[in-house]
Amino acid sequence: MSINTVSTTSFPGQRPGTSGLRKKVSVFQQPHYLENFVQSVFDTLGDCAGKTLVLGGDGRFHNRAAVQTILRMAAAHGFARVLVGQGGILSTPAVSCVIRKHGALGGIVLSASHNPGGPDGDFGIKYNISNGGPAPESVTEAVYQRTEAITEYRISDAADIDLQKTGATRIEAMEVEVIDSVADYAELMQQLFDFDAIRKLIAGGFRLCFDGMHAVSGPYAKAILEGQLGAPAGSVINAVPLEDFGGHHPDPNPVNAAQLIAIMAADDAPDFGAASDGDGDRNMILGRKFDVTPSDSLAVLAAHATLAPGYRAGLKGIARSMPTSQAADRVAQALGIPAYETPTGWKFFGNLLDAGKATLCGEESYGTGSDHIREKDGVWAVLFWLNLLAATGKSVEALVSEHWQRFGRNYYSRHDYEGVDTHAANELMASLRIKLATMKGQDLGHYVVDFADDFEYTDPVDGSVSQQQGVRIVMTNGSRIVFRLSGTGTEGATLRVYLERYEADPEFHHLPTQQALYPLILIAEQVAGIADWTGRAHPTVTT
Ligand code: G6P
Ligand code: ZN
Numbered sequence: 001m002s003i004n005t006v007s008t009t010s011f012p013g014q015r016p017g018t019s020g021l022r023k024k025v026s027v028f029q030q031p032h033y034l035e036n037f038v039q040s041v042f043d044t045l046g047d048c049a050g051k052t053l054v055l056g057g058d059g060r061f062h063n064r065a066a067v068q069t070i071l072r073m074a075a076a077h078g079f080a081r082v083l084v085g086q087g088g089i090l091s092t093p094a095v096s097c098v099i100r101k102h103g104a105l106g107g108i109v110l111s112a113s114h115n116p117g118g119p120d121g122d123f124g125i126k127y128n129i130s131n132g133g134p135a136p137e138s139v140t141e142a143v144y145q146r147t148e149a150i151t152e153y154r155i156s157d158a159a160d161i162d163l164q165k166t167g168a169t170r171i172e173a174m175e176v177e178v179i180d181s182v183a184d185y186a187e188l189m190q191q192l193f194d195f196d197a198i199r200k201l202i203a204g205g206f207r208l209c210f211d212g213m214h215a216v217s218g219p220y221a222k223a224i225l226e227g228q229l230g231a232p233a234g235s236v237i238n239a240v241p242l243e244d245f246g247g248h249h250p251d252p253n254p255v256n257a258a259q260l261i262a263i264m265a266a267d268d269a270p271d272f273g274a275a276s277d278g279d280g281d282r283n284m285i286l287g288r289k290f291d292v293t294p295s296d297s298l299a300v301l302a303a304h305a306t307l308a309p310g311y312r313a314g315l316k317g318i319a320r321s322m323p324t325s326q327a328a329d330r331v332a333q334a335l336g337i338p339a340y341e342t343p344t345g346w347k348f349f350g351n352l353l354d355a356g357k358a359t360l361c362g363e364e365s366y367g368t369g370s371d372h373i374r375e376k377d378g379v380w381a382v383l384f385w386l387n388l389l390a391a392t393g394k395s396v397e398a399l400v401s402e403h404w405q406r407f408g409r410n411y412y413s414r415h416d417y418e419g420v421d422t423h424a425a426n427e428l429m430a431s432l433r434i435k436l437a438t439m440k441g442q443d444l445g446h447y448v449v450d451f452a453d454d455f456e457y458t459d460p461v462d463g464s465v466s467q468q469q470g471v472r473i474v475m476t477n478g479s480r481i482v483f484r485l486s487g488t489g490t491e492g493a494t495l496r497v498y499l500e501r502y503e504a505d506p507e508f509h510h511l512p513t514q515q516a517l518y519p520l521i522l523i524a525e526q527v528a529g530i531a532d533w534t535g536r537a538h539p540t541v542t543t
Helices: 031-046 063-076 092-101 137-151 183-193 196-202 218-229 260-263 296-309 329-333 346-354 378-392 396-407 422-436 516-530 530-534
Strands: 004-007 021-024 052-057 080-087 107-110 122-128 152-156 168-170 174-179 208-211 272-275 284-287 290-292 317-323 339-342 359-361 366-372 409-420 449-454 469-477 479-484 492-501
Touching: 031 052, 031 063, 031 107, 031 122, 031 137, 031 152, 052 063, 052 092, 052 396, 063 080, 063 107, 063 152, 063 168, 063 196, 063 272, 092 107, 092 122, 092 183, 092 378, 107 168, 107 396, 122 317, 174 317, 174 530, 183 218, 183 378, 196 378, 208 218, 218 378, 260 272, 260 284, 272 378, 284 396, 290 296, 290 396, 296 317, 296 329, 296 359, 296 366, 296 396, 296 409, 317 329, 329 339, 329 396, 329 409, 339 346, 346 359, 346 366, 366 378, 378 396, 409 422, 409 530, 422 449, 422 469, 422 492, 422 516, 422 530, 479 516, 492 516, 516 530
Parallel strands: 052 080, 052 107, 080 174, 208 272, 317 339, 317 359
Antiparallel strands: 004 152, 021 122, 107 122, 168 174, 272 284, 284 290, 359 366, 409 492, 449 469, 469 479, 479 492
């Protein structure tokens, strides 16, 4: 074994987006492409002597090859130890959990989250820091600057290690420990939730269906829901991670999780349904013939949090991303705790959690989590819901309907225009921004504009400012339209239009969502000229 220095030249565009560097697999397969990025991460970290790194991914195509390369580079960079998930598998929340539990310097997650996998699909890499959360922009920007200037990287020529066998081995002076992918994570879940109560609920005939979508959460759900909580075998479907996710799009929303939606819509549907995404950090919650929006899920969990042992002491605060509905704010107000509104991107919650300002966080993009780790967490959300259902004895639909009665309902939908011409999308946003100054007080038919702005966030902990985080048009009754461009797409631009209508009157709580939002949908088109700019008469995906 020896360590070699390899000459390289920089690749353009290695700037991490909302959630790491994501590109087509073929881009990552170019010689030196992955190596350049990893070396730039290590250079940014500085001296790693004596330090521990966590490494794993969602099992998508190229995962194993990338794990072996990164291990060889970590050995060349002087890490004392790398903890790698068995088979190269670790969900994003598990990486966060393992970093924190073992006091690691940080971790590398190999995933493009919900983006499709396989040889023609996407691959991604993300660095998480010692608190277990995604690296802040100061770090990712420094990494990007390194990728622009890189001339060489260092790598051991050691052979591949066996990723299937748990236990310790060495590359150069570095110890590599292949760990059980689920164990540390499952132990943490047992501390947070009342496993006995959930076990009793299931033993009493309560039925559930968890869709692993052939992605990383399958093994976690199988071990915990079937193995530890006694759900019958087969309760977890599509449980085996596949390199191409079985050709499906591992994004848990009503469009992509069609099989689960059909199961939950049947007359003999289980009591509870849930799905998670490629890397296990998202969640979708369903009742029998009933969908729960992510924004409502956050609000319901917050309202009942003290029923779960890990949250008995109450919540310090609730944080949501700006486009997420304001339902959770009403709960925070009732509980007398602060509500925070952050830009899109889980990393913005990190400071609030570290500073003890917030306990629960959530995003409209099917992400929910808490201060137990520093990532959103799919299986955690499922267990939280099961804990509430066990503690209250109520159905999913009853819990949500009662919530609306108490707090009012925030009708909510997101319309995505995917694969739009990047230039046109930027022009659309630019022309919206120009209009903002004159919108206040404007009468738009059903609605009058209270204020319109381009969301800007000042982090209450470190004072950092993030600008241009989404155009919002807020009506006098709290209803809103938000426009922003996705930071996670890999082809062209994705325009997201977020629609929210607040309805206090229980008599109007059971309208079809798109119908309830129709006047706002028309206003969005009228104000932004979506069809003109994008050439699209309809969104590609509506959730
Ligand atoms: C990832 C991030 C989330 C974000 C989501 C959508 O899952 O972790 O924080 O909400 O992507 O981001 P986008 O920029 O595509 O709307
Ligand atoms: Zn994800």
